[in-house]
Amino acid sequence: MFSSDNWQEIFQTIKKNKLRTFLSGFTVSLGLLIFITLLGLGNGLKNSFNQFFMDDATNSFYIFPGQTSIPYGGYSVNRTIEFKNDDISDIQRNFPEYLEYITPKMHRNGTISYKNESNSYTYIGVAPSHQIAEKTILMKGRFINELDIKNKTKYAVIGRLVEDDLFGNENSLEKYIVINYTAFRVIGVFQDEGGDNQERSIFIPYSTIQLQEKNTDKVNHIVLAFKPEIGYEGAMIFEEKLTTFFKEKHSISPDDENAIYIRNVADDMNENQQLSGVLTLIVSFVGIGTLIAGVIGISNIMVFVVKERTKEIGIRKALGATPFSIITMILQESIFITVIAGYFGLFMGIFILQAIGNKLEYYFILDPYIDMGTAITATIILITFGAFAGYLPAKRAAQIRPIVALNDK
Numbered sequence: 001m002f003s004s005d006n007w008q009e010i011f012q013t014i015k016k017n018k019l020r021t022f023l024s025g026f027t028v029s030l031g032l033l034i035f036i037t038l039l040g041l042g043n044g045l046k047n048s049f050n051q052f053f054m055d056d057a058t059n060s061f062y063i064f065p066g067q068t069s070i071p072y073g074g075y076s077v078n079r080t081i082e083f084k085n086d087d088i089s090d091i092q093r094n095f096p097e098y099l100e101y102i103t104p105k106m107h108r109n110g111t112i113s114y115k116n117e118s119n120s121y122t123y124i125g126v127a128p129s130h131q132i133a134e135k136t137i138l139m140k141g142r143f144i145n146e147l148d149i150k151n152k153t154k155y156a157v158i159g160r161l162v163e164d165d166l167f168g169n170e171n172s173l174e175k176y177i178v179i180n181y182t183a184f185r186v187i188g189v190f191q192d193e194g195g196d197n198q199e200r201s202i203f204i205p206y207s208t209i210q211l212q213e214k215n216t217d218k219v220n221h222i223v224l225a226f227k228p229e230i231g232y233e234g235a236m237i238f239e240e241k242l243t244t245f246f247k248e249k250h251s252i253s254p255d256d257e258n259a260i261y262i263r264n265v266a267d268d269m270n271e272n273q274q275l276s277g278v279l280t281l282i283v284s285f286v287g288i289g290t291l292i293a294g295v296i297g298i299s300n301i302m303v304f305v306v307k308e309r310t311k312e313i314g315i316r317k318a319l320g321a322t323p324f325s326i327i328t329m330i331l332q333e334s335i336f337i338t339v340i341a342g343y344f345g346l347f348m349g350i351f352i353l354q355a356i357g358n359k360l361e362y363y364f365i366l367d368p369y370i371d372m373g374t375a376i377t378a379t380i381i382l383i384t385f386g387a388f389a390g391y392l393p394a395k396r397a398a399q400i401r402p403i404v405a406l407n408d409k
Helices: 004-016 018-054 085-094 146-151 160-167 206-212 228-249 265-308 310-318 323-356 372-398 402-406
Strands: 060-065 099-114 117-126 137-141 155-159 176-179 182-191 201-205 221-226 260-264
Touching: 004 018, 004 323, 018 265, 018 323, 018 372, 060 228, 060 265, 085 099, 085 221, 085 228, 099 160, 099 206, 117 160, 117 206, 146 206, 155 160, 155 176, 160 182, 176 201, 201 206, 221 228, 228 260, 265 310, 265 323, 265 372, 310 323, 310 372, 323 372
Parallel strands: 117 201, 155 182
Antiparallel strands: 060 221, 060 260, 099 117, 099 176, 099 221, 137 182, 155 201, 176 182
């Protein structure tokens, strides 16, 4: 327990040496401020990656047809590959050990109207499992079901912004909208964390689009999900088998890279998480380097402080002060300044991160933050090293004989 006399002396010393106190505190505050800001921005970068990749299911494959670039099986080059309903059923039959769900997707654009309101929107033909693949959140009503696919019903699930545009404050459920001169009953309204473009879309049964287009069985592309328990390695094997399956079924050369494209979300996310991890590691390394620089700065200042007070220490020893009391005096001042400056830097860093918020979203930094446990730990580490930086020169000074200290110039 420190006495009130010691505290009065500390405050008097600080008051008489304002510049020295400021430099000591500034070094600590700046080190923590930069560390917390950099680490927070790194976490904001992670948030941006997670939002981009976590909006959709992370165990998904998106399979797109292309054009052949190599002649094969009697077919010429530049042949357009087309997916059909039997591609979906063949995948379900051949890969039950990998497959969790599958849905075709058929994108169309058209004028959608309700009473006197109309606008151009994208309407998409899908199967019920599309709700899982895109993490579509129903606000009211229901999504398309298997009976709708079988009966080729004229039902529509509209986005939140479509309802706002066409219906205003009116409830859209069970009302009819017109899609390219055909009436569809609204059975649900959804929202999507993907943003405004997603919420200005409309989902209808893919079989209904096929019926409207001269009863075709073609689909634009296919979305499927692998079972999570197969893991990343299993997903890569599944992707390879799917590629082989499509190339064999559609008579595509094994060396043709353009005829079939499979986007593996798990692979994309793994690569980007690795990149995000590397960037965060770099940011953390710079932040830790800043902390180390702060510690070195404190050490240099404390050496100067003790050197400056050598004569004072000599007088104290001549008057009977013990080495322990001298070390305690210097150490108490060092810890006090470091604690105040450290927590000032801590709160300033947190304030800056909160002030940034989503302002750097354009630069892929979203909601930067720092874990309070990490921030407090960094602060304690810097305070500890600040105390240690004061202890070493104080100990050396306390061991100097009074006559030597008094003759110091």
